[in-house]
Amino acid sequence: MNTNRDTSASDCGRREFLKAGAVGVLGVGLGNLALAHSAVAAEPQPQSASPAIRPLKSVRIGLVGVGDMGSCHLQNLLRIDNVEVRAVCDIVEGKVAQAQDMIVKAGKRKPDAYTRGDTDFKRLCERDDIDLVYNATPWEWHVPVCLAAMNSGKHAATEVPAAVTLDECWQLVETAEKTGRHCVMMENCCYDQTELMILNMVRKGLLGELLRGEGGYLHDMRAIKFSRPGDGPWTAEGIWRLPHSVRRNGDLYPTHGLGPVAQCMNINRGNRLVRLTSMGSQSRGLKLFAAKKFGPESAQAKQHYVLSDVVVTLIQTHDGQVIVLNHDTSSPRPYSRNILVQGTKGIVVKYPEEKIHIEGRSGENEWEPLEKYRKEFEHPLWKSLAKRAEGLSQGGMECMDFIEDYRLIQCLLEGTPTDMDVYDAVTLSAVSALSERSIAANSTAVDFPDFTRGRWKNRQPLGIIS
Amino acid sequence: MNTNRDTSASDCGRREFLKAGAVGVLGVGLGNLALAHSAVAAEPQPQSASPAIRPLKSVRIGLVGVGDMGSCHLQNLLRIDNVEVRAVCDIVEGKVAQAQDMIVKAGKRKPDAYTRGDTDFKRLCERDDIDLVYNATPWEWHVPVCLAAMNSGKHAATEVPAAVTLDECWQLVETAEKTGRHCVMMENCCYDQTELMILNMVRKGLLGELLRGEGGYLHDMRAIKFSRPGDGPWTAEGIWRLPHSVRRNGDLYPTHGLGPVAQCMNINRGNRLVRLTSMGSQSRGLKLFAAKKFGPESAQAKQHYVLSDVVVTLIQTHDGQVIVLNHDTSSPRPYSRNILVQGTKGIVVKYPEEKIHIEGRSGENEWEPLEKYRKEFEHPLWKSLAKRAEGLSQGGMECMDFIEDYRLIQCLLEGTPTDMDVYDAVTLSAVSALSERSIAANSTAVDFPDFTRGRWKNRQPLGIIS
Numbered sequence: 001m002n003t004n005r006d007t008s009a010s011d012c013g014r015r016e017f018l019k020a021g022a023v024g025v026l027g028v029g030l031g032n033l034a035l036a037h038s039a040v041a042a043e044p045q046p047q048s049a050s051p052a053i054r055p056l057k058s059v060r061i062g063l064v065g066v067g068d069m070g071s072c073h074l075q076n077l078l079r080i081d082n083v084e085v086r087a088v089c090d091i092v093e094g095k096v097a098q099a100q101d102m103i104v105k106a107g108k109r110k111p112d113a114y115t116r117g118d119t120d121f122k123r124l125c126e127r128d129d130i131d132l133v134y135n136a137t138p139w140e141w142h143v144p145v146c147l148a149a150m151n152s153g154k155h156a157a158t159e160v161p162a163a164v165t166l167d168e169c170w171q172l173v174e175t176a177e178k179t180g181r182h183c184v185m186m187e188n189c190c191y192d193q194t195e196l197m198i199l200n201m202v203r204k205g206l207l208g209e210l211l212r213g214e215g216g217y218l219h220d221m222r223a224i225k226f227s228r229p230g231d232g233p234w235t236a237e238g239i240w241r242l243p244h245s246v247r248r249n250g251d252l253y254p255t256h257g258l259g260p261v262a263q264c265m266n267i268n269r270g271n272r273l274v275r276l277t278s279m280g281s282q283s284r285g286l287k288l289f290a291a292k293k294f295g296p297e298s299a300q301a302k303q304h305y306v307l308s309d310v311v312v313t314l315i316q317t318h319d320g321q322v323i324v325l326n327h328d329t330s331s332p333r334p335y336s337r338n339i340l341v342q343g344t345k346g347i348v349v350k351y352p353e354e355k356i357h358i359e360g361r362s363g364e365n366e367w368e369p370l371e372k373y374r375k376e377f378e379h380p381l382w383k384s385l386a387k388r389a390e391g392l393s394q395g396g397m398e399c400m401d402f403i404e405d406y407r408l409i410q411c412l413l414e415g416t417p418t419d420m421d422v423y424d425a426v427t428l429s430a431v432s433a434l435s436e437r438s439i440a441a442n443s444t445a446v447d448f449p450d451f452t453r454g455r456w457k458n459r460q461p462l463g464i465i466s
Numbered sequence: 467m468n469t470n471r472d473t474s475a476s477d478c479g480r481r482e483f484l485k486a487g488a489v490g491v492l493g494v495g496l497g498n499l500a501l502a503h504s505a506v507a508a509e510p511q512p513q514s515a516s517p518a519i520r521p522l523k524s525v526r527i528g529l530v531g532v533g534d535m536g537s538c539h540l541q542n543l544l545r546i547d548n549v550e551v552r553a554v555c556d557i558v559e560g561k562v563a564q565a566q567d568m569i570v571k572a573g574k575r576k577p578d579a580y581t582r583g584d585t586d587f588k589r590l591c592e593r594d595d596i597d598l599v600y601n602a603t604p605w606e607w608h609v610p611v612c613l614a615a616m617n618s619g620k621h622a623a624t625e626v627p628a629a630v631t632l633d634e635c636w637q638l639v640e641t642a643e644k645t646g647r648h649c650v651m652m653e654n655c656c657y658d659q660t661e662l663m664i665l666n667m668v669r670k671g672l673l674g675e676l677l678r679g680e681g682g683y684l685h686d687m688r689a690i691k692f693s694r695p696g697d698g699p700w701t702a703e704g705i706w707r708l709p710h711s712v713r714r715n716g717d718l719y720p721t722h723g724l725g726p727v728a729q730c731m732n733i734n735r736g737n738r739l740v741r742l743t744s745m746g747s748q749s750r751g752l753k754l755f756a757a758k759k760f761g762p763e764s765a766q767a768k769q770h771y772v773l774s775d776v777v778v779t780l781i782q783t784h785d786g787q788v789i790v791l792n793h794d795t796s797s798p799r800p801y802s803r804n805i806l807v808q809g810t811k812g813i814v815v816k817y818p819e820e821k822i823h824i825e826g827r828s829g830e831n832e833w834e835p836l837e838k839y840r841k842e843f844e845h846p847l848w849k850s851l852a853k854r855a856e857g858l859s860q861g862g863m864e865c866m867d868f869i870e871d872y873r874l875i876q877c878l879l880e881g882t883p884t885d886m887d888v889y890d891a892v893t894l895s896a897v898s899a900l901s902e903r904s905i906a907a908n909s910t911a912v913d914f915p916d917f918t919r920g921r922w923k924n925r926q927p928l929g930i931i932s
């Protein structure tokens with residue numbers, strides 16, 4: 001596994017440099033660093049990664065990674081028409097067998113198994129009978145799997161974050177552009193009921209011009225980080241999650257909070273993320289927890305964890321908004337994604353309770369329950385799809401995950417652009433690497449690369465899909 | 467009036483430079499800039515500004531500024547034993563007459579009036595029968611009045627913020643050190659019920675080691691900023707408040723949120739504020755409001771207001787904590803000071819509802835109402851004094867303001883250090899100037915001056931006063 005951290009300054013301007021080079025004479029002697037990764041980088045005008053892609057009659061899927069999230073998505077996919085899961089890949093044979101069982105029990109054809117180790121996904125990608133590689137592996141495998149998929153002519157859908165380093169971000173962009181395939185980041189929280197409703201409110205102008213957004217991942221993950229396979233459902237993640245807390249200090253998981261806010265603010269679609277600055281607290285929670293769970297002399301308690309217990313990031317948008325992101329995964333606290341959207345006409349928050357204040361509607365200085373606005377502003381996607389998720393069992397995420405998967409399949413069947421494309425995927429994911437860089441430099445402000453290379457100016461905002 | 471903004475880089479290191487110079491030979495030819503402000507600057511070892519000051523038998527007060535806050539404090543002072551208000555100063559004669567009436571009605575001697583314009587406070591400060599100059603003037607007059615008071619041998623108490631520029635901050639420190647007088651910033655929110663209780667919880671270890679604090683001033687001030695004298699109570703502030711929104715972009719009012727958090731984190735008392743970074747949103751609210759109130763062609767609607775509608779500031783402490791400050795005064799929203807304190811054992815928030823989660827006490831993933839902890843953790847000051855504020859009428863701030871004034875007088879009568887001294891006053895106030903500097907430089911991180919020049923390491927944390 002590769003959790004290689006690349007926070008060198010050269011990344012940020014790489015595409016800018018390449019563009020400059022490509023317009024004139026390609027700089028002799030400068031090319032090594034810049035061109036090491038991908039031949040496509042030297043193309044003067046790479047095509048957009050949102051091509052008109054022909055509609056599919058059915059979506060034939062290869063599923064890579066069938067742990068907790070992979071199984072969730074599989075449950076959803078089995079409920080959606082015109083989907084066939086042809087192949088399942090995991091390093092744990094038992095998980096593949098379990099997935100095969102689920103599929104057979106749903107009355108579908110048993111998919112082929114790929115269980116020959118870490119890179120067996122490559123064989124899966126090479127099949128000629130799949131359209132989409134659905135990637136629910138640990139973070140550090142997201143990019144290798146997506147690249148293999150696209151380079152084999154398949155669309156890629158990946159769990160969050162899409163990439164860990166800035167270099168990986170560029171690899172996704174360049175490969176999606178070169179191959180003309182989708183690279184979709186499956187950010188389920190964009191499809192949660194309240195987040196969808198807030199997007200609808202924003203589009204209807206209820207909040208006025210947006211000024212501020214907040215979001216985050218505030219989730220006591222201590223037990224999960226120290227879990228080992230067999231500890232129970234949702235807890236085998238420790239084996240790959242904990243190493244990130246050992247080695248990296250930044251907002252490691254920005255997309256749940258940032259995704260919905262970015263959609264409200266039309267990021268990459270008329271607006272863009274310009275710069276960020278991050279600040280981290282002491283690192284205490286993991287060591288304290290380990291000392292209690294494994295004893296003060298245990299290796300886990302003696303380990304140094306560089307991840308700050310609290311990381312706060314400020315992001316400036318091109319239009320001027322401020323976005324505040326929180327990452328808080330090693331302390332005792334109730335779960336929150338801290339969603340807040342504020343505009344010139346009002347403000348709405350999701351945690352710990354859903355509240356809203358709208359000038360002229362709410363009483364002076366009054367928070368109203370958001371519930372009062374539901375009938376008027378419920379998002380049509382939620383209205384039409386929530387019922388279809390009934391009976392799924394995914395720890396409270398049933399509906400949003402189902403809608404997310406439904407939308408992915410719908411777009412592929414209709415040949416329309418996906419709600420989130422490769423530019424969105426890498427822009428949101430890049431916050432991790434940029435925040436690591438900012439914290440390492442005492443909260444220096446760090447610029448976002450423009451992964452769209454100017455296309456953000458003319459891309460259309462995400463509409464209200466019915 | 468002087469709202470002179472000094473954000474030049476030379477401020478920050480000024481005292482460091484002076485110290486270096488004073489230890490060896492005073493640098494010839496370098497002295498002009500550094501020594502321009504104050505002769506005391508060249509003293510090799512200025513004494514601490516928290517001297518043991520002799521107890522007073524009674525506190526004889528000269529009150530400068532009797533607008534809304536000045537009248538509040540006067541009400542409080544009239545309820546406290548061993549206080550005599552000897553003189554009252556304001557540029558508005560009617561306000562002085564009103565204050566005199568209040569005092570006489572309370573059965574006290576009629577104080578002398580000082581109403582000969584902007585700088586008549588100087589005559590007041592020169593009287594030889596007052597101990598304390600209590601300063602509730604507009605922001606830009608805080609430092610001139612405090613300096614005049616201390617230079618005349620009087621203690622100074624000032625409304626927040628104590629100073630507007632970094633240069634003013636240093637003037638307060640140097641003058642307090644030179645004269646051996648108190649310079650107290652009256653940050654009433656440090657004495658609010660919940661803030662006091664949180665401090666008590668922190669001191670009792672309930673939250674563990676602190677990791678994060680949040681605070682702010684989130685108050686729809688649009689009507690107040692555009693108010694003119696005669697518009698009603700609390701609204702004459704517009705005349706001096708609005709110009710700050712025209713000219714300055716930063717967190718103009720940091721102390722209500724930061725004060726209580728800084729006390730919890732022992733700032734200047736074993737810990738200190740190290741650096742900050744600030745980010746501001748668009749400026750929209752004031753223009754929109756003015757267009758509606760005065761018409762789109764009005765001077766107010768055509769005015770350019772540089773103050774961002776939302777300013778968010780991250781502050782790093784020496785111990786590693788992250789403090790998040792919000793300033794949000796030009797948008798429709800319910801009032802909040804966003805108080806949050808989080809440690810290794812739990813987290814407590816004040817707005818919009820008071821909630822707490824403590825590991826081992828609260829249920830997993832559960833917010834409890836803070837009320838459940840009141841009996842155990844109510845601060846003794848609140849317990850003993852809240853009843854004495856009954857019947858005061860100060861817009862909901864009765865108790866905290868009364869306790870604040872009570873503590874000031876108590877310290878002067880007992881000859882003990884005040885809860886907040888000149889170092890605290892300028893450290894908290896300096897956030898404004900530093901945040902202006904950070905925003906002007908695209909959220910560059912900016913270091914705090916160490917106003918204590920190393921004394922923060924050995925100063926004792928504020929205890930739990932009964």
